Amino acid sequence: THALIAPPSQRHGTAQRAIKIVDHVNMNHEKGRHDLLKAFYFDLLGFAVDPRKMENLDKGKKTLWANAGIAQLHLPEGKPEAQPLDGRLTLAYADLDRFDEARLNAAHEALEGTKFQMRANADGFDVSC
Numbered sequence: 001t002h003a004l005i006a007p008p009s010q011r012h013g014t015a016q017r018a019i020k021i022v023d024h025v026n027m028n029h030e031k032g033r034h035d036l037l038k039a040f041y042f043d044l045l046g047f048a049v050d051p052r053k054m055e056n057l058d059k060g061k062k063t064l065w066a067n068a069g070i071a072q073l074h075l076p077e078g079k080p081e082a083q084p085l086d087g088r089l090t091l092a093y094a095d096l097d098r099f100d101e102a103r104l105n106a107a108h109e110a111l112e113g114t115k116f117q118m119r120a121n122a123d124g125f126d127v128s129c
Contacts (some may be wrong), residue, residue: 024072028083037075039110040129041066044118045091046098047073076078096124 029037034057041047049057050065050072057064066073068091107118116129 003073019124022071022089024074025085026074026076027062027085028078028081029075030082031077031080032060034064034084036111036114036116037064037066039107040116041073041075043110044103044107045127069084099125 036059042049045068047066049069050067053063053065056062061077062129063074063076066075082099104118107116111117114129
């Protein structure tokens, strides 16, 4: 998965593309690694845990749903591997202030040694998992 995080002024025509919204995306995650999902999707990117799946996060098993506005990521456990998604998602934030040094350092520490990455670029950040 790759995502581009950028403020409105730097989206370089993303609003002009044919697809305007995707309701939800399904991506299998590595079985038993809810800690990585929490660190990446919830703590770093700011998705909200869907309350209907909160128990699964607490128990560290089964499917999670990550909400971002009206969009949702379905994150079921793989059997046991994660499912690579060969594509690109764009996450748009009103500003990038939420990505302060403390948040980025905590994410880097929690995700070190995994395929989850976040690198600054001219438009915001490139994020991959």
